[in-house]
Amino acid sequence: MSHLVKVNLDDAGLPPPTPEIEQERKVALFDLLEGNNFTPVGHEAAGPWVLNLSIRDKRLVFEINDEGEAQAGAFHLSLSPFRQVIKDYFQICEAYFDAVKKLPPAQIEAIDMGRRGIHNEGARILEERLDGKVSVDHDTARRLFTLICVLHFKG
Numbered sequence: 001m002s003h004l005v006k007v008n009l010d011d012a013g014l015p016p017p018t019p020e021i022e023q024e025r026k027v028a029l030f031d032l033l034e035g036n037n038f039t040p041v042g043h044e045a046a047g048p049w050v051l052n053l054s055i056r057d058k059r060l061v062f063e064i065n066d067e068g069e070a071q072a073g074a075f076h077l078s079l080s081p082f083r084q085v086i087k088d089y090f091q092i093c094e095a096y097f098d099a100v101k102k103l104p105p106a107q108i109e110a111i112d113m114g115r116r117g118i119h120n121e122g123a124r125i126l127e128e129r130l131d132g133k134v135s136v137d138h139d140t141a142r143r144l145f146t147l148i149c150v151l152h153f154k155g
Contacts, residue, residue, distance in 0.1 A: 002037075002038060002039045002040075002043070002046060002047025002048060002049060003035075003036050003037060003038050003047060003048050003049070004032065004033065004036050004038045004048065004049050004050070004051050004140075005033065005048040005049065005050065005067060006033070006050040006051070007029060007032060007033070007050075007051045007052075007053060007147065008050070008051070008052045008053070009025070009053055009054070009147060009150065009151060010052065010053065010054030010055075010151075011150070011151060014151070017150070020093070020097045021150060024093070024146055024149075024150065025146070025147065025150045027146075028143045028146035028147055028150070029143075029147070031139075031143055032140065032143040032144070032147075035139070036136070036137075036139070036140040036143070037135070037136055037137040037140050038051070038134060038135075038136055038140055039134065039135040039136075040064050040072060040073050040133070040134050040135075041132060041133055041134065041135065042073075043072060043073075046066065046072070047066070047067075048066075048067050049064055049065065049066065049067070049072065050064070050065040050066070050067060050069060051063070051064055051065075052064075052065070053144075053147055053148070053151065054151070055079070055151050055152070056076075058079055059076040059077060059078060059079060060076065060077040060078075060079055060082070060148060060151075061074065061075075061076050062074065062075055062076075062077070062133075062134070064134075075133050077129050077130075081125050081128075081129060082122065082125060082126075082148065085118060085121050085122045085125060086122065086148070086149055086152050088118050089115070089118045089119060089122060089149055090149065090152075092111065092114050092115045092118055093115060095111055096108070096111045096112060096115050099111050119142055119145065119146070120138075120142070122142075122145040122148075122149070123138055123141035123142040123144075123145045124141075125145075126141045126144060126145050126148070127141045
């Protein structure tokens with residue numbers, strides 16, 4: 001399958017991220033570029049791809065370019081299906097970051113399991129929303145969901 005070689009996040013206008021959110025972004029970008037499956041529908045034999053990800057007019061925007069930066073496609077997704085899972089994800093991440101500072105390992109692990117579950121739900125929703133537009137595997141969807149969350153960070 002084809003893959004992403006670069007991801008640009010349009011985070012202009014967002015408040016500076018907390019150190020924890022910045023770390024989540026860096027890890028998601030690193031892991032995504034280390035291994036991903038990303039095939040725009042209609043371009044099965046082409047790639048690699050550059051993804052520009054942004055939020056405009058309360059819609060998630062995917063702009064896909066080839067490696068030479070020529071546009072290969074673009075589409076917008078409603079954010080409505082993501083709102084609750086993003087809210088839940090931020091709440092459990094906050095609980096996790098707090099827990100790491102003061103709770104015993106067993107309690108941290110329990111919170112982390114919940115965090116992974118919510119993260120998987122966000123990835124599942126993203127996979128459904130991308131159906132017919134881009135083919136991705138579950139790990140790629142998980143990492144893209146993290147980046148979508150970063151674009152929602154309000155400080």
